[in-house]
Amino acid sequence: MKTTTTSTRANAVGAIALKDFTAVRRSKGVVLPMLIVPFLLLVVLPLIVGIAARNAHPPDVSSMLRTLPGGLARPILALPPRERLLVLVDGYLLAPLFLIVPLMLAAVLAADAFAGEKERKTLESLLHQPVPDRDLFLAKLLGAFVPAVAISWIGFACFAVVVNLTAWPVAHHLIVPTMLWTVVIFWVAPAVAALGLGVMVRVSARASSTQEANQLGGAVILPLIFLAVGQSTGLLLVTLPAAIGIGAVVWIVALSLVARGAQRFTRDRMARAI
Amino acid sequence: MDVGSAVHTEDLTVSFGAEKALDGLTFEVDAGEVVALLGPNGAGKTTTVRLLNGLLSPDRGSSRVLGFDPVTDGDDVRRRTGVMTEQSGLDERLTALENVVFIARMRGLSAEQATTQARNLLERFGIAHRANDRVQGFSTGQRKRVALARALLHEPDILFLDEPTAGLDPEATRDVLDLLATLAAEHGRTVLLCTHFLGEAGRLCQRMAVLHRGRLRAFGRPDDLAARIWRGVPVELDLGAPADERTLAALRRARGVISAQPTPSGARVDVEERAAVPPLVANLVQMEVPVFGAVPRPPTVEEIYFAIQEGAE
Numbered sequence: 001m002k003t004t005t006t007s008t009r010a011n012a013v014g015a016i017a018l019k020d021f022t023a024v025r026r027s028k029g030v031v032l033p034m035l036i037v038p039f040l041l042l043v044v045l046p047l048i049v050g051i052a053a054r055n056a057h058p059p060d061v062s063s064m065l066r067t068l069p070g071g072l073a074r075p076i077l078a079l080p081p082r083e084r085l086l087v088l089v090d091g092y093l094l095a096p097l098f099l100i101v102p103l104m105l106a107a108v109l110a111a112d113a114f115a116g117e118k119e120r121k122t123l124e125s126l127l128h129q130p131v132p133d134r135d136l137f138l139a140k141l142l143g144a145f146v147p148a149v150a151i152s153w154i155g156f157a158c159f160a161v162v163v164n165l166t167a168w169p170v171a172h173h174l175i176v177p178t179m180l181w182t183v184v185i186f187w188v189a190p191a192v193a194a195l196g197l198g199v200m201v202r203v204s205a206r207a208s209s210t211q212e213a214n215q216l217g218g219a220v221i222l223p224l225i226f227l228a229v230g231q232s233t234g235l236l237l238v239t240l241p242a243a244i245g246i247g248a249v250v251w252i253v254a255l256s257l258v259a260r261g262a263q264r265f266t267r268d269r270m271a272r273a274i
Numbered sequence: 275m276d277v278g279s280a281v282h283t284e285d286l287t288v289s290f291g292a293e294k295a296l297d298g299l300t301f302e303v304d305a306g307e308v309v310a311l312l313g314p315n316g317a318g319k320t321t322t323v324r325l326l327n328g329l330l331s332p333d334r335g336s337s338r339v340l341g342f343d344p345v346t347d348g349d350d351v352r353r354r355t356g357v358m359t360e361q362s363g364l365d366e367r368l369t370a371l372e373n374v375v376f377i378a379r380m381r382g383l384s385a386e387q388a389t390t391q392a393r394n395l396l397e398r399f400g401i402a403h404r405a406n407d408r409v410q411g412f413s414t415g416q417r418k419r420v421a422l423a424r425a426l427l428h429e430p431d432i433l434f435l436d437e438p439t440a441g442l443d444p445e446a447t448r449d450v451l452d453l454l455a456t457l458a459a460e461h462g463r464t465v466l467l468c469t470h471f472l473g474e475a476g477r478l479c480q481r482m483a484v485l486h487r488g489r490l491r492a493f494g495r496p497d498d499l500a501a502r503i504w505r506g507v508p509v510e511l512d513l514g515a516p517a518d519e520r521t522l523a524a525l526r527r528a529r530g531v532i533s534a535q536p537t538p539s540g541a542r543v544d545v546e547e548r549a550a551v552p553p554l555v556a557n558l559v560q561m562e563v564p565v566f567g568a569v570p571r572p573p574t575v576e577e578i579y580f581a582i583q584e585g586a587e
Contacts, residue, residue, distance in 0.1 A: 122363050125361075127329050128329065128357040129380045130348075268329070271324050271330045
């Protein structure tokens with residue numbers, strides 16, 4: 001007799017996702033690291049750049065710009081010297097660095113949602129509820145994915161305010177959002193969050209604690225962060241089509257990881273790991 | 275499977291790696307019955323609960339719970355069962371109320387219904403005054419009460435209690451046992467109680483299943499199991515002092531007496547049936563042996579359990 005309705009299942013998925021987020025919000029040990037990195041990256045850094053640009057003698061970035069391919073450097077070099085630093089850093093270089101935020105948030109939240117249940121010994125009582133395996137998995141994913149993307153977007157909104165407020169006296173126009181930022185925010189950032197989830201889902205199946213999951217996940221995620229840092233220093237360049245392409249590749253990898261994680265997410269497997 | 279059976283298992287077997295956690299479990303629990311699953315740690319009690327609720331799939335054998343197969347109809351089973359796990363399973367970062375409401379929401383109740391139902395249950399289990407406190411600071415007894423509220427909020431037909439008094443002090447143990455005795459008596463609810471505390475099993479259960487290293491060693495009513503192990507009915511005779519040789523000889527000669535041993539307060543006599551007791555006492559009185567009491571004392575669950583376990587070793 002199958003009596004579960006779609007609304008009941010949606011209810012259950014929502015309840016689990018909400019519970020996970022509520023519980024995480026109350027863990028200082030999880031929340032603080034989650035907020036410090038975005039704060040430094042999206043508030044402190046653009047503030048420093050803005051102050052530097054308003055300085056009587058702003059740093060000259062033209063020599064650095066000349067080393068970059070013409071496609072990117074030319075429009076920046078065409079700007080007044082005081083605007084070049086703002087546009088280069090806030091408009092281009094911080095965009096890939098920003099991706100650390102959804103990646104890290106998704107990884108931390110997913111580790112808490114998957115490995116954390118084992119560590120807190122709450123997994124068994126969850127498995128005893130009449131919720132299909134697939135819904136449990138979906139709830140856990142959403143409980144990490146939605147807050148990770150939402151906080152990233154809120155972070156970007158703060159970033160945009162700080163950048164434009166500090167840049168206005170110099171540039172007299174909005175520096176962000178640009179088309180590149182729009183693609184990064186709405187296309188690449190969710191993909192990167194999904195990638196963080198995909199990695200942590202796999203890793204959490206083997207880990208018995210959140211810390212262990214974070215350590216194992218870090219081994220996979222750290223190289224991605226280094227790639228973003230390398231990108232932001234100009235070693236690699238992202239043009240708009242490249243950002244769209246990179247986003248697509250990340251989505252494909254992330255979704256295949258999540259799909260494989262879903263296949264392995266069975267009650268029997270989890271109950272044997274309790 | 276009988277029409278009235280709530281749980282039926284047939285050769286249920288599961289291994290974790292090379293080790294058999296449960297080996298060929300076959301038993302049946304009637305609807306409305308309270309059955310204790312007894313055994314030391316690692317006997318297979320929790321594994322049985324997990325199999326019966328569809329958390330684990332057996333390597334061999336099958337089971338039916340309320341007519342459903344836990345392997346294929348796990349959610350149907352779990353919708354009708356309530357499980358209180360040994361670890362309580364509460365999220366310490368949530369309040370008592372939030373912990374219960376969370377489960378109620380997962381079981382399909384609206385937010386309003388869930389809150390009302392959760393408050394009622396917390397009230398009933400005497401923990402309403404801490405409803406809005408985070409579970410982090412709760413004692414083990416308070417956690418058990420919240421866990422019981424979660425297990426019962428959907429009025430399950432079968433209640434699985436996995437070590438419900440583990441980690442409790444004597445007072446909290448008594449409180450929880452009183453609560454469980456009430457619950458077991460309600461609406462003819464079927465209860466499967468996993469424990470290695472034999473006193474609570476003796477107090478609550480009608481039948482007991484003794485597990486040892488994954489195998490079922492005995493299953494039945496305590497009286498029946500005792501009858502299989504020991505011949506006769508033990509009777510405690512209070513004679514005010516250990517029985518002397520003359521008294522013991524007279525007891526051993528009496529009709530219906532199987533054996534007689536001295537005890538610090540008199541003698542323990544095994545008789546074939548209760549009816550043998552009055553003439554026995556009359557005989558002692560005639561011999562001018564003071565008799566302060568003669569109480570047939572069936573073996574305790576503890577004595578039965580250890581006799582079975584010793585036989586299994």
